[in-house]
Amino acid sequence: MTTAATNQHVLSVRNLRVAYSTPTGYLHAVDDVSFDLSAGESLGVVGESGCGKSTMGKALMQLLPPGAQMSGSVQLKDDELVGVSRRDLRRIRGEEMALVFQEPMTRLDPLMKISTHFVEAIRAHRPRTSKSAAREMGRKAMAQMGIPPTRADNYPHEFSGGMRQRIMIALGVVMQPSIIVADEPTTALDVIVEAQILDLLDRLRRDEDLGLILITHNLGIVAETCDRVAVMYAGRIVELGPVEEVFTTPKHPYTQGLLRSVISVDTTELASIEGFPPDLQHPPAGCRFAPRCDQVFSDCPVTDPRLTAVTDHTAAACLLYDGAYPPEHREGAHA
Amino acid sequence: MATDTNTSAPLAEPPAQTDPSSSPLTRLRKRLEHALRPWRRANPGARYLVIAGVLITLMFLVMAVFADTVAPFGQDQYCSDEFFNPENGACIGAGPDEQIPNRAAPSRQYPFGTTDTRFDVLSRVILGARIAFAVVAFSTALAMLIGVPLGLFSGYIGGRFDKVMVLVMDSIYAFPSLLLALIIAFALGLRLEQLGIDAPFVPAAVAVGTVYIPQYFRVIRNHTLSVKEEPFVEAARSLGASRTTIVFRYIFFNVVSSIPVLFTLNAADAVLTLAGLGFLGYGIRFPTAEWGLDVNLGLADSVAGFWWTAFWPGVAITLLVTGLSLMGEGLNDIVNPLLRVKGYRGKVKLSARESLKLAGDRDPDAMEAAPHRAGTGEASR
């Protein structure tokens, strides 16, 4: 994470915090999250509901609800997204970042033909593009996503759910952005269509060298689609590393529990993590997972672990690994 | 477990009470708490609306209940007390000095002035509240008793019965309400007179009540239509519950929440309709004190410069209607908080729950935003 390295990253998130003010104090839905994304890389973000993965996605997309406060830094190429002006944001969305949501229909104008959607989207960024040129760009994007060119003049309601999601993605990438942030893009779709869309996203990422952030609750999707995975718990990243490593030798007890609790075709025994995620308004002192952890020891309830490298590629925030102690504690422990 | 101690926190899990006792009193307390929950969660603005509305309405209610003690004079008293016979409203032997002055301007003795029939305006305003409340209570009770069950069954049973009911109700609803009330009041008043029944406010109350039946019917029916699609209604069927049980134990308690809002808004409207009837001369008969009637009687006076005879009853109408409407609007905000969030513009502190919902991270203590794929698209009927 040297400055030299950040230059190759298309997205750098540093100490991102999202807080909601409530009558009884602040609630940190995302608490001190840092990670990088390279061009052409796909990062999966997983966790239980309420772990902050969706809020983090919304923060990256700058779609937080009113009342939410964001701090830290989100550097997308040359733009800082925290505190960005509305004007810059309009440019960045589309030209630098594409957004994909769970329910595409709500993002399409039911009274506008698909081709018009493309023309509007392109002209919003390049006002001087001629209509025919814009239509041609749109056609290419549609072909790339497997949308029949003969259907360009249809209206959104004339398409199936999977086609609408393809249209959404095509609209997002028509200006050739650097990253795609997809928040549960296939949750509303059936398993076969889900696989089709994920294949398309994957192909798009390879062909266009796009960075992809895929937020999902489905560990299977991450395993089959992503290069790296960030496991979130109680607003924090607790493990971050290559998918192969995290899924085969998970380092954090939470990741281990999560993987155990997945029901798969070869499951022979059901397992689950005891307890519930903490109340984020009053998170437990020390490690937030300690109350549910099966490997908890005396330091856990008092010492808050940092995300630290435990292998060459994987980082985990767990006191089982020495580097996770904050500096002063480590000195104390060794003294 | 992690958070059993955190029962007060909104996201704590599980917030179930740790109190193991189950005395009837505790149970009652819990149910009361449950009923009051929307109030506690409501935003302060809505609560202030309701409080203001309740205060105004309460003021009139107190006036109405204690009218006889509060009002300095009777409604048709035109002389001082010692000459007045409340039995027949006559002032025997009262000379010009003992009579209440004609069209006296507001003064210390007659704070709201007097009318040309030598009645004290203040007393009539106070006594008018009694009639207003009697009619409002009677008419809304009538409308509710007929409209609510009809709406429930019409919505739940559906089919031909529903179609006929909707047609009938819509026809009533489409009729100009004041005209309808007028006809009913006139016809009923005539009939009662023929039968020799002396019930001064019944025709007006029935007239006003009939006008509101379709409103209760429509609101309850539509709410029932949406609630009956809820899985818990099908669940009740799968448990073997009969139609009546489902309607009264599963649907009714989930649609009642819309009644208070409608009740208060209707009550406000009823005050106006009653006043309208009175003003047109088809409502409460002279000399009973009724605001609309008094405005009518005072109209000629105000043209001649005696503003107070019509002004004060007018103020009373406006105030009570405003009070009831405030209450209704506030309750609506509390009962249907979604509208508030949707209509949101500008800087307001949202509660944690709302913020989380908007952010798409559902309440951690609620359910996962998991696949709603199956089932939902299953062949629609």
Next chain:
Amino acid sequence: MITDPPTVDHLSPVQPGVDTTASDGVLLRVRDLHTHFHQRGKLFGGGGSSAVKAVDDVSFDLREGDIFGLIGESGSGKTTLGRTILGLAPATSGSVWWRGINLADINEKRFRPLRRQMGMIFQDPNASLNPAMTIVQGVGHPLQIHGITSNKREIRRRVAEMLERCGLTPAERYLDTYPEDVSGGQKQRVVIARTLITEPELIVADEPVAALDMSVRAKVLELMLDLKDQLGLTYVYITHDLTSGRFVCDQIGIMYLGELVEWGSASAIYDDPKHPYTTSLLEAVPLPDPSRKGRDKQLPVGEIPDALNPPTGCTFHPRCPRAFEPCGWEGEDLVDFFERRWTEVDADTFDRELDATGPLTQVTTDRFVARFKAASPDALIPLLNTLRTSGQDPIFSAVRDIATEGGDVVVRFEDGPAPALQPVAGRMVACHLHGIVPRP
């Protein structure tokens, strides 16, 4: 969990009025069951009413003590089938035999007392509990409905016992709370308790864990399996999630557009699926195994079609990676073929071929014919012939002839029957690949 997976290659005989469960172990016999929902024609523009065949000619046996998994995508009719079995959706025809009684043939009033012996668990626990009832009221209500007891204290005692059995301990803490006070997983436990309080023998569970957080799913499933063993329950487990099917179910039935396309023992189907749709589903499901990354998936094209207008022949044929001549090709498939083809060819080819076919909106189709009304025959006929001989798409194997009729280009197709369920390798499969057995 099962020692000897039963093979299925026939349906057991039905004896109306006789409860044969004790002798042959079959608790539920579903025979030729249809549930059609009629859509009204449009207000103007006439047109008769059309029907959505939510459940179309489904037959299977459910043995006592088994878990029968109904698996399919949304719109496959699996939920409707579950609801029809319990009489919550009206059967159009066919029968559901339970202990000698045809459940599809009795009215609500006669069904009501039987509901004590069967129950349903719903997908969304947040919506399947009455928010206006406390947990003790809600869970105890079936006891009152069926007149088992109306003694408040007795109800309380029984509810508390059932809640504890369902893992809600101490029950006292939950009894007087409202559903909104407990978490999603706990709500589903409450729903299960409510279903089980009348001691039923048959449970239809409609996606019981799909709405729950992943860390809770396993716990609720485990509870359901434990209760099944303790109370001797029989389950119909409806799910879109293939991953849990193998572990949970003894038998599974794969549904597609209202039809059962494959049913048999779970292990047989998972190990060696015989219907291409089953294969596709297993192929598509994402598993938490990074070694599967980047594998070449044989995915069906397109999406599940409109149930109002399902494909003819085998309803899966337009998407099937292994479709061939007898699968029931029809005019509409040719339009879809061109649409799909044009997403893959370059712009010049597209323009040229579009000129040949004319706008696809000008193509009329029916069961056996596609009529290109705005085509240029000189260009289209050679194009179609080339495509036909290239053999790149199975649709052309079913083309009977290509001709011009009054300036229109007309493509005719061979007849293809709908496949019936036939025994294949110890399970029932409805697919022509295993021999052409037309449905009656």
